[in-house]
Structures are given as C-alpha cells and as structure tokens.
Amino acid sequence: MKTVSFDTLVIGGGASGMAAALAVAEEGWKVAIVEREESLGGILHQCIHNGFGLHYFKEELSGPEYAERFSEMVESSNISVYLNMTIMDIVKEGDGLTAFGLSMDPGMVRFKVRTVVFANGCRERNRGNIGIPGTRPSGVFTAGLAQRLVNLEGLVPGKECVIVGSGDIGLIMARRMSWIGAHVKAVVEIQPNPAGLTRNIVQCLNDFDIPLYLSHVVGNIKGKDRVEGVDVIPLENGIQQRDKMFSIDCDTLLLAVGLVPDNELARKIGVALNQETGGPVVDSTLMTGIEGVFACGNLLHVHDLVDFVTEESFRCGTFVSGFLKGKRPEKQYKTNPGKNVKYIVPNHYERIRENRFYMRTLIVKNNALLSVKVKGTEIYSKKLRHIQPSEMIQFSLTEEDFKLIKEEGPMEVSIE
Amino acid sequence: MKENIFDVAIIGGGVAGAAIARKLSSYDCTVSLLEKECDVSFGVSKANSGIIHGGFHHGPGYLKSRLEVQGNRMFDQLEEELHFPFKRCGIVVAAFSEEEMKTVQQLYRNGEANKIVGLELCNRARILELEPKLNRDVVGGLYAPAGGIIEPYRFVFSLVESAVKNGVQLRTEFEVVTAERTNGYYDIRSSTGDKILSKWVINAAGLFADRVSAVFKAEEFRIIPRKGEEFLLGRNCSSRPNHVIFPVPGAVSKGILVIPTVEGTTMIGPTAREQESKDDFSTTEENLNQVFSSARRLIPSLSQREIITSFAGLRPALKSGDFYIGISGKRPNFVQVAGIQSPGLTAVPAIAEYVKDLLKKDGLVLTEKIDYDPAIPDQPRIRYADNNEIDSLVKKNPAFGRVVCRCESVSEAEIVAAVRNGHTTLDGVKFYTRAQMGKCQGGFCTDRIVKIISRETGMDIVSITKRGRGTYLARNKIGDFEVKDENSIV
Numbered sequence: 049m050k051t052v053s054f055d056t057l058v059i060g061g062g063a064s065g066m067a068a069a070l071a072v073a074e075e076g077w078k079v080a081i082v083e084r085e086e087s088l089g090g091i092l093h094q095c096i097h098n099g100f101g102l103h104y105f106k107e108e109l110s111g112p113e114y115a116e117r118f119s120e121m122v123e124s125s126n127i128s129v130y131l132n133m134t135i136m137d138i139v140k141e142g143d144g145l146t147a148f149g150l151s152m153d154p155g156m157v158r159f160k161v162r163t164v165v166f167a168n169g170c171r172e173r174n175r176g177n178i179g180i181p182g183t184r185p186s187g188v189f190t191a192g193l194a195q196r197l198v199n200l201e202g203l204v205p206g207k208e209c210v211i212v213g214s215g216d217i218g219l220i221m222a223r224r225m226s227w228i229g230a231h232v233k234a235v236v237e238i239q240p241n242p243a244g245l246t247r248n249i250v251q252c253l254n255d256f257d258i259p260l261y262l263s264h265v266v267g268n269i270k271g272k273d274r275v276e277g278v279d280v281i282p283l284e285n286g287i288q289q290r291d292k293m294f295s296i297d298c299d300t301l302l303l304a305v306g307l308v309p310d311n312e313l314a315r316k317i318g319v320a321l322n323q324e325t326g327g328p329v330v331d332s333t334l335m336t337g338i339e340g341v342f343a344c345g346n347l348l349h350v351h352d353l354v355d356f357v358t359e360e361s362f363r364c365g366t367f368v369s370g371f372l373k374g375k376r377p378e379k380q381y382k383t384n385p386g387k388n389v390k391y392i393v394p395n396h397y398e399r400i401r402e403n404r405f406y407m408r409t410l411i412v413k414n415n416a417l418l419s420v421k422v423k424g425t426e427i428y429s430k431k432l433r434h435i436q437p438s439e440m441i442q443f444s445l446t447e448e449d450f451k452l453i454k455e456e457g458p459m460e461v462s463i464e
Numbered sequence: 465m466k467e468n469i470f471d472v473a474i475i476g477g478g479v480a481g482a483a484i485a486r487k488l489s490s491y492d493c494t495v496s497l498l499e500k501e502c503d504v505s506f507g508v509s510k511a512n513s514g515i516i517h518g519g520f521h522h523g524p525g526y527l528k529s530r531l532e533v534q535g536n537r538m539f540d541q542l543e544e545e546l547h548f549p550f551k552r553c554g555i556v557v558a559a560f561s562e563e564e565m566k567t568v569q570q571l572y573r574n575g576e577a578n579k580i581v582g583l584e585l586c587n588r589a590r591i592l593e594l595e596p597k598l599n600r601d602v603v604g605g606l607y608a609p610a611g612g613i614i615e616p617y618r619f620v621f622s623l624v625e626s627a628v629k630n631g632v633q634l635r636t637e638f639e640v641v642t643a644e645r646t647n648g649y650y651d652i653r654s655s656t657g658d659k660i661l662s663k664w665v666i667n668a669a670g671l672f673a674d675r676v677s678a679v680f681k682a683e684e685f686r687i688i689p690r691k692g693e694e695f696l697l698g699r700n701c702s703s704r705p706n707h708v709i710f711p712v713p714g715a716v717s718k719g720i721l722v723i724p725t726v727e728g729t730t731m732i733g734p735t736a737r738e739q740e741s742k743d744d745f746s747t748t749e750e751n752l753n754q755v756f757s758s759a760r761r762l763i764p765s766l767s768q769r770e771i772i773t774s775f776a777g778l779r780p781a782l783k784s785g786d787f788y789i790g791i792s793g794k795r796p797n798f799v800q801v802a803g804i805q806s807p808g809l810t811a812v813p814a815i816a817e818y819v820k821d822l823l824k825k826d827g828l829v830l831t832e833k834i835d836y837d838p839a840i841p842d843q844p845r846i847r848y849a850d851n852n853e854i855d856s857l858v859k860k861n862p863a864f865g866r867v868v869c870r871c872e873s874v875s876e877a878e879i880v881a882a883v884r885n886g887h888t889t890l891d892g893v894k895f896y897t898r899a900q901m902g903k904c905q906g907g908f909c910t911d912r913i914v915k916i917i918s919r920e921t922g923m924d925i926v927s928i929t930k931r932g933r934g935t936y937l938a939r940n941k942i943g944d945f946e947v948k949d950e951n952s953i954v
C-alpha cells in the first residue's frame with residue numbers, strides 16, 4: 049500500500065475543503081485535498097442557477113462558476129489534489145493521524161498526517177427520515193438527486209410533480225422542473241412560513257403559478273409501480289386535520305426536507321457530535337474533541353449560503369495553521385444556546401481575538417433582539433430586522449469588544 | 465424448440481422455488497424456473513425478517529416446525545457453498561411476568577420435542593447477562609443459540625446462481641397464465657404468449673399459489689395475505705441487541721421483534737394483520753407507533769429518530785396455519801408448495817429435500833449429476849475487507865477502487881458483478897450489493913448506479929427501472945416536453 053505524508057489532510061473538495069486547504073497552504077504547510085468525485089466543487093456543480101458569491105466575490109455567479117474560481121486558486125497553489133478518491137477510515141496513530149483513501153489508481157493510499165479537516169459536506173434527509181407512510185413506488189426523489197438527474201444527466205424525473213419542503217432547494221427545483229416542461233402541482237410545507245428566501249418564492253413559485261401549501265404535510269404516498277398521487281393533510285396548531293385531507297395526482301414526489309451533516313466518518317474516529325446540528329462539537333478554533341481534527345462547512349453545520357461556507361472554512365484553515373505552529377487556545381469558555389436559539393457554532397470562544405458565531409433561531413419574528421450574556425450580564429446585543437429558522441444569523445465579538453467586557457465565563461445567546 | 469421442453473417446471477422464483485431448483489440441479493434432469501417479475505426474490509422473499517428460526521415456536525405436530533428444525537441445521541453448509549451473509553447470533557425470548565414464563569416453558573418443551581440442542585431456560589440475571597439492553601422489568605426467558613439471521617434476497621440470488629450454474633434455465637418475466645396437459649406434458653403459457661412444455665410442475669408461487677393451482681385445475685385453496693410492517697434503523701444504532709429479541713408469542717404471530725440484521729442495521733417488526741389485497745404493501749403511521757411501543761417494551765432505548773426506512777411484506781398463509789406441500793390428488797405430476805409463511809426462509813433447504821423425495825416417490829427418476837458443483841464464486845465486498853485486502857483487490861480489478869455507495873461502502877466492481885449476474889434494475893442491484901440501502905437511501909448513488917447499468921447492458925437510461933414494469937426512474941429526457949427556458953438544454 050502506498051504511503052504519503054502531509055501536514056494537513058482535507059477531506060472533501062467542495063467549497064469548504066478548497067477554502068480550508070488554501071488557507072493552510074498559504075502559510076507554507078504541505079496540504080492534500082482528497083475528493084471522491086472527478087473534479088473539485090462538490091454540490092456547487094449541480095447548482096446551475098445564479099445566486100452564489102454575492103458576499104464573497106460581490107457578483108452573482110452560478111454554482112459551477114463559483115467552484116471554478118476556487119479550483120483555479122487551488123490549481124495555482126501547491127496543494128496536492130487527489131481526485132476520484134474516497135477516504136474510508138481514519139485512526140489516531142501516535143502523535144498523528146492516519147487516513148486511508150481508496151481510488152482505482154493507485155488503490156488504497158495511507159495518509160500520514162498531523163492534522164485533518166473534515167469538509168465532507170452534508171446529505172439530504174429522505175423519505176425514511178420524515179416517515180411518510182404509504183406505498184413504495186418509483187418516483188420519489190430527494191431534491192438533490194432530482195437536481196443531478198436534470199442538470200447533469202439531462203433527464204426529466206417526471207411530468208407531474210409535488211414538492212415537499214419550501215426551503216431554497218425545494219423552490220429552485222420547482223422552477224427547474226417547470227422550465228423543463230414538467231407541471232409542478234404544489235409545494236407542501238409543514239411550517240406556517242415558507243423556509244426559503246422571499247426572492248425565491250416570487251421567482252420560483254409565483255411566476256409559475258405554483259401553489260404553496262403552508263402548514264400542510266404529505267401524509268400518504270399512493271401508487272403501485274410509479275407514484276400516482278399523494279394525500280395532503282392540513283395542520284391546525286400542529287395537529288393533522290385528517291377530515292380536511294385532499295389528494296393531488298402526480299407521478300413524482302420531490303423531497304426537499306433538509307440536510308444533515310454527513311458525519312459517519314467523523315463518528316468513526318470518535319468525534320463527539322452536536323445533537324442540534326448533527327455536526328461535530330468544536331472548540332473556539334473549530335477543532336473537534338480529537339486533537340488535530342478540525343471541521344468546517346456543511347459538515348460542521350448546514351449553511352444557507354456558500355459565501356458563509358467559504359468564510360468559515362478560511363478561518364478554519366487559519367486555525368489549522370496555528371495548530372501546526374503549536375498554538376493552542378489558552379482559555380476558552382462554552383457558548384450555550386439560550387431562549388429561542390436552536391444552536392450556536394462554535395461551541396466555545398476565546399477572549400483574546402475576534403470570534404465569529406453562526407447560529408439558528410427557533411422562531412419567526414420581525415424586529416428581534418439578539419442578546420449575549422455572561423454570568424447573567426448582557427455583554428452584547430444586536431437588533432435583527434427579520435429572523436426565521438431557515439436563515440442563519442451571524443455576529444462577531446472582537447478583541448476590542450472583549451477589552452470592554454469584564455465578565456469571564458460561558459456565554460448564553462438568546463433571542464427575544 | 466428443444467430447449468423449451470423440461471422434466472420439471474418450477475413456478476415462482478422466491479426462496480422456495482430457488483431452493484428446489486438448486487436441489488434438482490444436482491440431478492440429471494432438465495429444470496426451468498419461471499418467475500413473473502423481472503428478477504428473482506421480488507416477491508415475499510424480499511421483505512421479511514431474515515431470521516433463521518430456533519425451532520421452538522411449535523411442536524413437531526406441524527410440518528412447518530419439522531422442516532424449520534431440519535432447515536436450520538443446513539445453513540452452515542449452505543453458507544460455505546453460497547457465501548450469503550449469515551450469522552448464528554442466537555435468539556432470546558424475553559418474558560415479563562410469571563404468566564409469560566409459563567409460555568416460555570411451553571416453548572422450551574416444544575424445543576425439546578423438536579430435539580433442539582443448546583436451548584436454555586434463563587432466569588432474570590442470565591437473560592440480562594445475555595442481553596444487557598433489555599428492559600429491566602424482564603423476569604426471565606429462553607435462549608436459543610442456534611437461531612440466526614441472513615440476508616434473504618442475497619440467499620435467493622445465490623441459490624439461483626448456483627442452480628443456473630448447474631443447468632437450470634431461469635425465465636424471468638414469465639407469468640404463468642394458462643396450462644393444458646397433453647401427451648404427458650403440461651403446455652405452460654405466459655401472459656406474453658411464451659410457451660414451455662414440462663412433465664412435472666411445482667407450484668411455488670407464494671402469494672399466488674392459489675391462482676396457479678386454479679390455472680392447473682388442481683386443488684382449491686385460498687392464500688390469505690397477512691401483512692407485516694418492518695422499520696429499519698441505521699447502523700450505529702445504540703439500541704442494537706446482540707441477539708434476535710422475541711417477546712413471548714401471542715395467538716396470531718410471534719410478536720414484534722428487535723432484530724440485529726446481519727448487515728449491521730437494526731430492524732423492528734413485523735406487525736401481523738390479514739388483508740384481502742395481494743399487492744397492498746403500504747405502511748401506516750398508526751402501525752409505526754404500535755411497533756415502536758411494543759419494541760420499546762423489550763428495549764426501552766429504541767428511538768424513532770434512527771429510522772432510515774420502512775417496508776411491508778405479505779405472508780402467504782393458509783387457513784390451516786401450516787405449510788401445504790404434497791403431490792396433487794387432482795392432477796398428475798403436480799406438486800403443491802403453498803402456504804409457505806414464516807418460518808419459510810428457515811425451512812426451505814429442508815423443503816427442497818422434501819419435494820425431491822416426493823418427486824422420487826412419485827416416479828421421477830433422479831440420478832445424481834457427476835459434474836454437479838455446489839459452490840459459486842465468493843464475490844468480494846470491500847465492506848468486509850481490510851485496507852490491505854482492498855488494496856490487492858484494486859490491483860486485480862481497479863473497479864474495486866471506486867466507491868459508488870458511500871453509506872454501505874459498495875464499490876463499482878460489486879455493482880458490475882450484480883449487473884452481470886442479471887440484476888439489471890435498481891432494486892436488483894440494491895438486493896445484490898446493498899447500494900441504496902444505507903442512510904441516504906440512494907440519494908447519493910442512484911444516478912451513478914443507473915449509469916453503470918446502462919453502460920454494462922447497453923440499455924438507454926430512460927428504460928431503466930426500479931423493479932421492472934412501470935417502475936421507471938425517469939422516462940423522458942430534457943427536450944421531450946416543451947422547454948420553457950432555453951438555458952435548460954443540456
């Protein structure tokens with residue numbers, strides 16, 4: 049078996065892996081990216097719509113264009129890129145880590161490394177995860193799979209389509225299916241509010257006269273060989289109103305019901321996971337519970353926008369470089385989700401430098417107030433014009449801020 | 465036309481038909497295995513609990529019980545020859561009251577009467593030692609170390625591969641709809657007009673054994689489908705037991721079990737409810753809740769959050785509750801293998817012996833084939849290999865180096881092997897390799913598999929199906945309908 053050595057192994061060559069690798073390599077370290085597909089870019093390849101890079105490049109790019117910009121940067125760096133290779137296993141060995149990558153050529157490769165960055169993204173929740181009862185015909189797709197069949201294989205998954213989930217992926221697929229000549233009969237959303245951006249509601253549903261059923265669920269799938277229809281059930285105060293159930297005939301059901309970090313590999317090496325995000329628990333430097341193992345991007349927590357993935361992953365790379373230089377957080381404190389907060393990442397902070405936090409709320413509200421408390425004293429607050437669970441909230445506390453904050457200890461972040 | 469004349473035609477490519485076909489393939493006779501679906505094991509045999517039962521649920525008064533005991537003992541040799549996933553993990557029956565302990569004692573006596581070895585009556589301490597995850601309210605139970613678990617579809621595929629290797633002709637998409645007997649041969653016709661002639665016929669048509677019997681004007685009986693819904697939890701399920709856990713059985717079924725499947729997932733089920741329809745495999749939320757509350761009585765830590773999928777199977781039951789295996793009294797050279805409900809999977813190796821003996825007794829001359837080879841090649845799976853083994857597999861065949869299904873670690877070489885073995889639908893590939901069976905349920909790999917099937921068979925992607933007939937994946941290409949956005953043309 050071939051053995052190679054690096055300072056850093058980055059698992060996954062999507063937006064997050066590329067950014068993390070670039071940041072580590074910039075400091076002169078020897079870095080490898082291992083990517084299972086035949087090119088870098090990850091999920092961006094299948095997202096041929098616009099809306100990427102507004103924050104980072106200050107222009108509107110498609111997914112593949114965004115990926116292309118980064119893979120060019122990787123190419124002109126001295127990062128070693130292993131394509132068509134899957135990391136199968138990672139073990140701790142002595143001071144370092146050993147990972148095993150499988151490819152057709154040269155077979156299994158042993159990576160002896162000092163640090164690992166998990167950047168292997170997320171997977172889609174599926175029918176089993178949300179437990180839709182009924183028959184088991186062909187024609188039930190996760191939205192991401194349908195997106196690949198359309199955008200990469202040139203196929204039409206079906207003619208008459210119902211979509212579950214009003215997040216941006218569901219909405220964008222509603223438009224995509226309409227464009228290729230399918231009839232999208234409904235988008236069904238369990239929550240009382242649409243999960244996606246208002247812009248997408250207008251451009252993807254309203255422009256095509258696609259009805260959006262809020263506070264509804266698909267309660268049954270019908271059809272023997274191929275999907276023949278679904279039963280849709282309204283919710284009132286969270287309770288299914290079966291007497292008001294109605295049917296929609298369709299041959300295709302797309303499930304856009306959320307993403308979860310693809311954490312199997314991280315779990316294998318014994319990384320502790322966060323129940324709320326599904327990703328690893330990390331310290332203030334995005335390092336997991338295992339020395340030298342870091343995480344970023346959708347593997348850490350699912351992001352709405354690729355720009356945030358990039359930002360977080362650059363930061364992660366800088367921390368990895370610091371770790372390689374021997375830097376360790378001196379004193380870190382926990383970050384705890386308080387009232388109306390689903391999660392906050394990272395799970396720790398330090399007082400000696402800028403800390404950036406990403407979080408999600410549990411509620412929908414206009415004019416909300418974010419409040420950070422340490423030992424009961426508010427140390428920071430921020431007005432938020434509109435919040436909803438599907439939109440990530442971010443804020444930063446800088447070294448300057450901390451100079452003015454006397455209280456030291458775990459912080460609690462809440463939203464009212 | 466010569467190749468369409470057989471000594472024996474077996475109707476039904478489920479586990480029963482497959483086991484009988486393989487048994488007969490060791491003799492000098494010509495055999496045809498007829499299956500209406502596009503692949504074998506697409507009937508009852510694909511959706512069950514996969515348990516090799518322990519021989520204690522019924523006494524020797526039942527034919528099914530005698531064959532279960534015999535069948536169980538034959539699995540070690542079968543595994544050696546056919547390499548399907550199989551493990552004797554043992555069965556534990558958990559009792560929660562003195563009343564239930566009385567039933568356990570009855571089970572123990574059944575087992576004794578069936579001459580089961582190793583059966584053990586357990587007190588509370590012993591049962592908790594065997595199975596620490598059990599509900600602390602358990603008072604005692606039964607331990608049957610010879611019980612086990614298999615991957616049922618892979619078992620059928622292996623049986624059929626072996627049978628075909630030894631000369632059996634497999635005809636899929638051959639639904640028997642009419643049959644006439646002339647000149648000592650049954651003239652058997654399919655729904656698409658294909659025809660074969662056979663001296664002997666074995667009816668192993670599972671749920672449809674009653675219809676096939678009617679087609680041949682043989683005995684009248686009714687198969688009563690009894691639905692069983694099962695729920696599958698992912699790998700790493702913290703509640704996964706060491707043994708198959710049974711409650712104390714009730715009147716109609718063996719109850720809701722917790723099964724540590726041979727492939728590392730955990731399954732709970734099955735329900736048991738009679739129904740009219742033979743093609744209603746739907747699952748319901750009510751039953752999900754019922755199954756979970758029953759299963760939690762055994763292992764309280766089980767969580768619905770870990771469900772990755774659910775499915776239902778129909779037991780092909782007769783009113784008698786027993787198997788019906790015998791030479792027809794109404795039609796010559798016609799053998800009934802009907803009512804093969806649970807423990808059918810366990811019993812089939814013995815059923816095959818039994819049917820062979822019936823045929824012999826009734827006059828079919830069976831001489832052993834000199835070149836009969838019971839073994840099929842062991843198809844390597846990267847999931848079972850260590851890193852060095854995988855490396856040398858790749859050196860021999862690079863396709864072992866391409867991971868197609870990441871949840872279950874399935875390589876392209878395994879997918880190709882499935883397709884070359886004739887499994888050319890998504891479900892066929894799934895049952896052969898486990899690709900699409902893991903956590904993401906095909907979300908990541910379906911498109912890759914479709915491309916491999918298309919490349920290997922030359923089929924156009926739009927004609928690839930989930931499981932034959934109308935179960936197409938995507939019947940149209942972009943451009944087939946009016947395209948409303950010019951950017952869409954790929």
Ligand SMILES: Cc1cc2nc3c(=O)[nH]c(=O)nc-3n(C[C@H](O)[C@H](O)[C@@H](O)COP(=O)(O)OP(=O)(O)OC[C@H]3O[C@@H](n4cnc5c(N)ncnc54)[C@H](O)[C@@H]3O)c2cc1C
Pocket residue numbers: 091095097099100170171178191192195212213214215216217218220236237238239242243244264265266304305306307346350351352353354355438
């Ligand atoms: C396939 C894919 C495509 C991506 N595309 C982009 C992109 O275009 N741009 C970009 O910047 N980044 C993209 N990303 C990355 C980014 O992380 C996602 O866009 C992120 O926003 C997920 O949004 P979502 O709307 O799909 O999921 P969610 O926001 O989780 O939406 C799922 C919705 O389904 C609802 N739901 C759940 N169960 C039911 C039920 N039983 N009945 C009815 N409703 C139910 C939920 O309430 C929720 O609103 C993509 C990632 C992937 C994997």
Ligand SMILES: Cc1cc2nc3c(=O)[nH]c(=O)nc-3n(C[C@H](O)[C@H](O)[C@H](O)COP(=O)(O)OP(=O)(O)OC[C@H]3O[C@@H](n4cnc5c(N)ncnc54)[C@H](O)[C@@H]3O)c2cc1C
Pocket residue numbers: 475476477478479480481498499500501504505506507508509510511512513514515516517638639640641668669670671672673676690691692693734776777778779780804805806807808809810811
């Ligand atoms: C929920 C459930 C759980 C179970 N659990 C277990 C267990 O744990 N252990 C155990 O030992 N047993 C178990 N069983 C029982 C076991 O699955 C069955 O006994 C066994 O699979 C029956 O096999 P078969 O070959 O008789 O039927 P099938 O597999 O249904 O085979 C019959 C075949 O005949 C074909 N056919 C029908 N009509 C025609 C026609 N006209 N022409 C051509 N082909 C035709 C069908 O398509 C089918 O493929 C379980 C059953 C169920 C439903």
